[in-house]
Amino acid sequence: HRESPALPVARGLLSRGADVYFHDPLVTEFDVDGALLPRGTALQPELRAADLVILMQDHRSYDLVQLASSGCLLLDTRGKTAGAGVTLL
DSSP states (O other): OTTSTHHHHHHHHHHTTOOOOBOOTTOSOOEETTEEOOBOOOHHHHHHHOSEEEEOOOOTTSOHHHHHTSSSEEEESSSOOOSTTEEEO
């Protein structure tokens, strides 16, 4: 994740006091300046519990329609989803 924009985004959220979790089917650990972020493993319950989900990668294993209709706010940095709770960047 060193080249990923996820690292500066996570840093910014953490510096503002946010609880940050990650879910990635290809990454098992996410280190932010020496601290490991908690990894989500059950996507649907975590979507329901989240205030905001940020889509940084559009992995094929994600059902984008399901993400967009999960009920939480979704910030889509890839421009791959649509819906009432979706903001595209």
